[in-house]
Amino acid sequence: MAPGDTGIGRVMAQMAMVMNLDKCIGCHTCSVTCKQAWTNRTGVEYVWFNNVESRPGQGYPRRYEDQDTWQGGWTLTKRGRLTLKAGGRFKKLAGIFSNPQLPTLDDYYEPWTYDYETLTSAPLQEHTPVARPKSLITGKDMKISWSANWDDSLGGSAEHGEKDVLLSEVADRIKFEFEQTFLFYLPRICEHCLNPSCAASCPSGAIYKRTEDGIVLVDQDRCRGWRMCVTGCPYKKVYFNHRTGKAEKCTFCFPRVEVGLPTVCSETCVGRLRYIGLVLYDVDRVLDAACTPDDTDLYEAQRRVFLDPDDPEVIAAAERDGIPRDWIEAAQRSPVHALINTYKVALPLHPEYRTLPMVWYIPPLSPVVDAVRETGHDAENHRNLFAAVDALRIPVDYLAQLFTAGDPAPVDAVLRRLAAMRAYMRDINIGREPDATIPEQVGMDEQRMYDMYRLLALAKYDERYVIPPAHAEQAHRLEELATECSLDYEGGPGMGGSGPFGETSGGAAPIAVENYRALRDRQSSDTPATPSDKATRVNLLNWDGKGTPPGLFPPSGGGTAAGDEDTDTGGEVEPKP
Amino acid sequence: MTAPTHHPTLAATAGTGPVLLWVVLPYLSLAVFVLGHIWRYRYDKFGWTTRSSQLYENRLLRIGSPLFHFGILVVLIGHIGGLLVPKSWTEAAGISEHTYHVTAVALGTVAGVCTLGGLAILIYRRRTVGPVFSATTRNDKAMYVLLTATIVLGLAATVAANILGGYDYRDTISPWFRSIFYLQPDPALMTGAPVLFQLHALSALLLFAAWPFTRLVHMLTAPLGYVTRPYIVYRSRDVGLGARAPRRGWERVG
Numbered sequence: 001m002a003p004g005d006t007g008i009g010r011v012m013a014q015m016a017m018v019m020n021l022d023k024c025i026g027c028h029t030c031s032v033t034c035k036q037a038w039t040n041r042t043g044v045e046y047v048w049f050n051n052v053e054s055r056p057g058q059g060y061p062r063r064y065e066d067q068d069t070w071q072g073g074w075t076l077t078k079r080g081r082l083t084l085k086a087g088g089r090f091k092k093l094a095g096i097f098s099n100p101q102l103p104t105l106d107d108y109y110e111p112w113t114y115d116y117e118t119l120t121s122a123p124l125q126e127h128t129p130v131a132r133p134k135s136l137i138t139g140k141d142m143k144i145s146w147s148a149n150w151d152d153s154l155g156g157s158a159e160h161g162e163k164d165v166l167l168s169e170v171a172d173r174i175k176f177e178f179e180q181t182f183l184f185y186l187p188r189i190c191e192h193c194l195n196p197s198c199a200a201s202c203p204s205g206a207i208y209k210r211t212e213d214g215i216v217l218v219d220q221d222r223c224r225g226w227r228m229c230v231t232g233c234p235y236k237k238v239y240f241n242h243r244t245g246k247a248e249k250c251t252f253c254f255p256r257v258e259v260g261l262p263t264v265c266s267e268t269c270v271g272r273l274r275y276i277g278l279v280l281y282d283v284d285r286v287l288d289a290a291c292t293p294d295d296t297d298l299y300e301a302q303r304r305v306f307l308d309p310d311d312p313e314v315i316a317a318a319e320r321d322g323i324p325r326d327w328i329e330a331a332q333r334s335p336v337h338a339l340i341n342t343y344k345v346a347l348p349l350h351p352e353y354r355t356l357p358m359v360w361y362i363p364p365l366s367p368v369v370d371a372v373r374e375t376g377h378d379a380e381n382h383r384n385l386f387a388a389v390d391a392l393r394i395p396v397d398y399l400a401q402l403f404t405a406g407d408p409a410p411v412d413a414v415l416r417r418l419a420a421m422r423a424y425m426r427d428i429n430i431g432r433e434p435d436a437t438i439p440e441q442v443g444m445d446e447q448r449m450y451d452m453y454r455l456l457a458l459a460k461y462d463e464r465y466v467i468p469p470a471h472a473e474q475a476h477r478l479e480e481l482a483t484e485c486s487l488d489y490e491g492g493p494g495m496g497g498s499g500p501f502g503e504t505s506g507g508a509a510p511i512a513v514e515n516y517r518a519l520r521d522r523q524s525s526d527t528p529a530t531p532s533d534k535a536t537r538v539n540l541l542n543w544d545g546k547g548t549p550p551g552l553f554p555p556s557g558g559g560t561a562a563g564d565e566d567t568d569t570g571g572e573v574e575p576k577p
Numbered sequence: 578m579t580a581p582t583h584h585p586t587l588a589a590t591a592g593t594g595p596v597l598l599w600v601v602l603p604y605l606s607l608a609v610f611v612l613g614h615i616w617r618y619r620y621d622k623f624g625w626t627t628r629s630s631q632l633y634e635n636r637l638l639r640i641g642s643p644l645f646h647f648g649i650l651v652v653l654i655g656h657i658g659g660l661l662v663p664k665s666w667t668e669a670a671g672i673s674e675h676t677y678h679v680t681a682v683a684l685g686t687v688a689g690v691c692t693l694g695g696l697a698i699l700i701y702r703r704r705t706v707g708p709v710f711s712a713t714t715r716n717d718k719a720m721y722v723l724l725t726a727t728i729v730l731g732l733a734a735t736v737a738a739n740i741l742g743g744y745d746y747r748d749t750i751s752p753w754f755r756s757i758f759y760l761q762p763d764p765a766l767m768t769g770a771p772v773l774f775q776l777h778a779l780s781a782l783l784l785f786a787a788w789p790f791t792r793l794v795h796m797l798t799a800p801l802g803y804v805t806r807p808y809i810v811y812r813s814r815d816v817g818l819g820a821r822a823p824r825r826g827w828e829r830v831g
Binding site: 084089090092093096097098099100102104105137138139140195196199200202203204205207208209210211212219220221222223224225226227240242243244245246470 | 622623625626627628629630631632633634635638639642643645646647707708711712795798800802803804806808809810811812813814
């Protein structure tokens with residue numbers, strides 16, 4: 001594995017995402033569709049592969065960023081070696097019988113449903129019957145006191161505001177004044193890190209990074225439920241399924257990505273704020289970057305791991321390492337590469353965890369714009385905006401805590417670039433002569449500024465999502481692309497997922513195969529919670545955003561199943577009896 | 578030549594009951610243990626897990642689970658030392674019967690009390706904590722009965738033997754245990770053992786037979802490989818052909 005003539009080590013491709021936080025309106029559509037596609041099963045009621053947090057806020061699970069408590073991610077030893085913050089291999093094995101840093105359900109929330117049946121089956125009475133909340137853990141009545149987004153849009157911030165981990169870093173500034181001026185949403189999925197600490201924490205070696213596209217997955221057949229990954233992930237994006245006793249995490253919707261479709265969260269994003277594309281990186285530089293001594297240098301260190309896909313030497317090295325030609329071309333067109341490296345407006349989330357996360361964020365300029373507008377000044381003028389970026393130290397420091405380990409300089413630079421784009425494009429949009437000095441002030445030329453504007457504001461579906469499909473000649477090898485009969489697997493369709501030892505045993509149902517009978521069971525069931533005697537699943541994985549996904553809505557009037565046959569089945573094949 | 582004549586002798590000298598208990602049952606149990614694990618690993622990898630309930634409750638588990646598990650690991654080591662290592666070997670190593678006995682009793686008492694105490698905490702937790710109890714299957718309950726019976730009987734046998742003036746299981750039970758693996762089982766060695774030891778052995782045999790079908794399988798995949806493997810596992814998506822194994826006869830060649 002010696003570096004070739006080029007000095008470039010082994011080249012790998014990584015499927016990555018950038019989210020433009022300015023556009024996020026906090027509608028939670030991504031969370032809901034993701035949940036519908038992946039975690040609408042028992043055992044994962046509390047699991048949100050995708051969640052949207054209000055910042056400032058505690059996040060989900062509560063205060064997950066407090067690594068003094070949760071011990072997630074990596075840290076450097078005194079001698080500068082990289083080690084897991086929760087302890088090395090032997091410490092992990094010693095703590096295997098009771099993980100000392102595992103969040104409890106209280107840190108997430110106790111999932112519940114409502115006793116809807118009472119609404120229709122209650123006898124005639126003076127008062128309207130109510131559907132009482134029932135715990136999905138104990139099955140008993142419960143008082144709802146927390147959820148995945150309980151402090152949504154600063155709800156209850158007087159009570160919970162000071163619990164934000166990052167606010168305690170910004171310390172003695174006036175916090176409530178800050179909350180009145182500053183709110184943005186932070187959608188989070190698994191970061192699919194280049195140096196995943198969840199994988200490193202897994203005693204069984206069940207969590208792996210795919211060499212082809214860098215997606216980090218849990219092998220459900222090898223996971224033994226030791227729970228160390230939950231601690232290892234500093235973003236708390238590996239969850240424990242309390243019914244099956246296995247870890248589950250965001251899959252980057254690999255069955256969709258393999259055929260060139262964006263993830264469900266991206267597909268359904270109302271604000272169109274997500275970008276998906278490839279980046280090429282040098283695996284041999286990953287460890288060095290993760291070992292960067294100073295936390296604030298990690299952002300630049302991670303950028304240095306990425307390779308320029310237009311560099312002929314990189315192309316040669318990529319071909320040497322077996323990356324298909326069309327993947328290299330996709331990496332050249334990648335919006336993610338452009339936003340991170342060309343325009344330098346995307347920043348990693350918490351680089352100080354040293355996992356080299358691969359979901360990056362464009363920090364929000366809108367709080368700054370709003371602040372300027374409230375003062376009565378022209379909020380589209382770049383001088384006003386630049387001055388505001390300089391003046392609004394608290395928001396900038398907060399964003400720096402989030403994206404650059406506390407160094408405000410890169411955040412400043414990004415916000416100034418966004419402000420400059422705003423001012424420059426305003427001139428064009430209202431027919432004035434564009435001012436070439438504005439891009440110059442942020443180190444860009446006019447063409448590049450316009451291209452950035454195009455990508456951020458106008459980019460269409462195929463520009464936002466540049467996803468090369470996995471190769472046709474490998475089609476048979478794809479994990480979920482069934483080239484034989486899609487229902488031809490052990491247990492068959494709709495067997496209820498019950499092996500010889502109850503729900504948790506037997507093989508896992510292939511994800512991309514629509515479980516038709518499970519769907520029908522769900523629709524025709526009348527129990528308040530997920531029926532325990534029937535399998536339930538609505539599959540949005542194969543939905544391309546057109547038509548009606550089967551099972552999402554109850555059958556239309558007419559009463560017979562025959563009415564469903566002419567609806568768009570989203571490519572699903574109904575199993576023949 | 579000897580084989581046909583051997584069996585009548587065995588049954589004649591030991592009687593049918595002892596042969597069933599100390600020859601047939603051990604082999605049955607061993608066969609079920611081995612084949613059961615192979616079957617379970619082939620057909621139920623997804624169900625092969627600790628089924629941890631730590632998410633539901635941590636306060637009791639934090640004490641009970643390490644207490645039980647570390648205790649039972651010491652008990653396991655003790656059983657290996659007591660059953661597999663012949664008395665002649667320890668004596669050849671210069672360890673007197675008295676030294677051996679004192680060490681075994683001291684270590685065994687501590688480990689036994691830890692194991693039983695931990696198990697008591699875990700069973701109490703399982704019964705009283707609502708979510709944990711509702712996650713308990715009938716399979717789990719049966720397993721708990723077998724496991725508890727085996728541990729209690731084993732501890733009782735040791736305590737009783739020591740109070741009543743000592744019983745050297747290394748002269749009878751250990752050779753019997755090894756004789757099973759030599760394929761020359763000698764039930765006569767067990768018939769003379771105190772009844773508590775016999776019951777302990779029987780319950781253990783039943784436990785081993787049930788083992789592959791319970792959550793105890795997690796013991797066989799204790800993640801010792803973690804110590805040596807690289808931190809980050811890379812896997813190509815084309816290592817396996819899809820998420821499921823090909824049907825028999827349809828495996829890929831070459």
